Amino acid sequence: MNITVINGTPRKQGRTGIVARYIAKQYGCSMIDLSEGTIPLYTGEREQSELKVIQSLKQKVQEADAVILCSPEYHSGMSGALKNAMDYLGSDQFAHKPVAIIACAGGGKGGINCLTNLRTVSRGVYANVIPKQLVLDPHCFDREKDTLLPDPEVLVKDMMKELMVYAEAHVSIREKLIQP
């Protein structure tokens, strides 16, 4: 299975990057890292679709069997960096594709608004967001070791298991609905 994880934090030292890197390493996923800051603000101008970085973004997502969207919760929504990246994408990349969503929050009972925002925007590109979803608070991370602590590791494992089942089902869904 070709699974792509998107690190949606604009911050190079962000916690969201820790979980995205963890998933990429642990589950052999390819990663799109928005903290590299190479994706320009979407303007809709034709020249933008000719940029290598945009072509690569579209191709990676389109070729993926499933996608994991990881975002920090910023002001009760997903990061601007991830929403901007999503604006370059659409149903060509996402239609019926299984998508898992993870929010990294500040620890004050936040995160759910980001998840709801991710679910709404994913619906907008016709993706199939799986039922399991995760909020990871600061206590879930070992920043020094740049990894997750054991309890959140189990949560991610359960989510990945569910995502893989949907990714397998997607093979048949794709044949029947996308390439009839």
Ligand SMILES: Cc1cc2nc3c(=O)[nH]c(=O)nc-3n(C[C@H](O)[C@H](O)[C@H](O)COP(=O)(O)O)c2cc1C
């Ligand atoms: C601009 C900004 C807005 C934030 N808004 C929220 C919020 O609405 N809810 C919340 O739980 N945490 C909020 N936080 C805290 C972040 O979600 C938390 O620090 C998270 O780890 C950020 O992910 P990052 O480290 O990958 O950037 C905010 C942080 C910033 C910088």
